Amino acid sequence: MVIKIVNHKLQFTEKYPEIKQLFGYDTSLKWKVLLLVAIQFGMLAVVKDMSWKFVILLAYCFGGVINHALTLGKQRHNKPPKIWILILSSKLIY
Numbered sequence: 001m002v003i004k005i006v007n008h009k010l011q012f013t014e015k016y017p018e019i020k021q022l023f024g025y026d027t028s029l030k031w032k033v034l035l036l037v038a039i040q041f042g043m044l045a046v047v048k049d050m051s052w053k054f055v056i057l058l059a060y061c062f063g064g065v066i067n068h069a070l071t072l073g074k075q076r077h078n079k080p081p082k083i084w085i086l087i088l089s090s091k092l093i094y
Contacts, residue, residue, distance in 0.1 A: 036070055
């Protein structure tokens with residue numbers, strides 16, 4: 001299976017060589033993760049006086065989207081430059 005994926009990647013990069021410039025690390029990932037974490041903490045002030053049904057709805061919709069984005073930030077091809085970013089995003093998700 002791994003060999004099949006590697007062969008497919010090689011064929012794809014040979015057919016479209018300009019795609020190679022998109023490979024690499026996202027150097028702004030740490031700022032994106034910190035912004036998402038700050039938004040989650042900022043939502044505490046927004047929901048403090050809301051009824052529970054709205055809090056649960058916001059937690060499901062709003063928090064789910066941010067947690068999904070933090071999970072994507074932990075993928076292998078988007079390694080954060082510092083391990084503390086990974087730890088911070090992991091602690092908020094689980």
